[in-house]
Amino acid sequence: MAEPKFVKGERPAPDTESWQNYIWKTEQETPNRIEDAAKFLSGIIAVCLTIFLTPGREVFAQLRGAALAAAIAAVVLWVLALLISFWVVFPQRYRYVGDSVQSVKEMNRQIAGRKYRRLIACLALFSAGMILLAAGIFF
Numbered sequence: 001m002a003e004p005k006f007v008k009g010e011r012p013a014p015d016t017e018s019w020q021n022y023i024w025k026t027e028q029e030t031p032n033r034i035e036d037a038a039k040f041l042s043g044i045i046a047v048c049l050t051i052f053l054t055p056g057r058e059v060f061a062q063l064r065g066a067a068l069a070a071a072i073a074a075v076v077l078w079v080l081a082l083l084i085s086f087w088v089v090f091p092q093r094y095r096y097v098g099d100s101v102q103s104v105k106e107m108n109r110q111i112a113g114r115k116y117r118r119l120i121a122c123l124a125l126f127s128a129g130m131i132l133l134a135a136g137i138f139f
Contacts, residue, residue, distance in 0.1 A: 028108060034115040038088035038122065045082045045126055049075070052133070063137075070136020077129035084122040088115050 012020070052075070063071055096107040 030112040031108065031115055034112065034119055035089050038085045038115070038119050041119070041122055041126065042082055042085035042089075045078050045085065048126075048130075049078050049082070067136040070132045074129040074133035074136070077125045077132065081122045081125035081129065084118055084125065088118045088122065 011017075052071075094107045094111060097103040
């Protein structure tokens with residue numbers, strides 16, 4: 001049987017270790033940052049809906065044809081975007097093995113991926129609603 005080879009390692013430089021810790025911490029906090037972005041986006045959507053819907057029926061009564069269809073579509077898209085932004089923040093159950101670091105890391109990656117895709121969908125719907133509203137009213 002062969003003798004095991006011993007490899008002598010060196011401690012990384014302080015700045016290298018600091019950057020590695022920063023990367024790990026950033027990766028761990030990604031779901032929280034995505035949730036914060038979803039909260040801000042839901043606030044923006046709520047403000048836009050309030051500004052747009054406050055004048056009430058008078059505004060919708062003046063719209064005709066494509067402008068009315070665009071306004072209704074924009075409101076529907078904004079409401080869908082608002083619901084998706086709440087879905088980003090809503091806590092869900094994820095399966096993982098508590099004793100396995102790899103399982104927890106994989107769960108964190110899955111959480112971040114799902115929340116990110118939902119946030120992008122929310123942003124896309126909100127943006128589409130803004131574009132439709134601008135196109136319907138100004139063109």
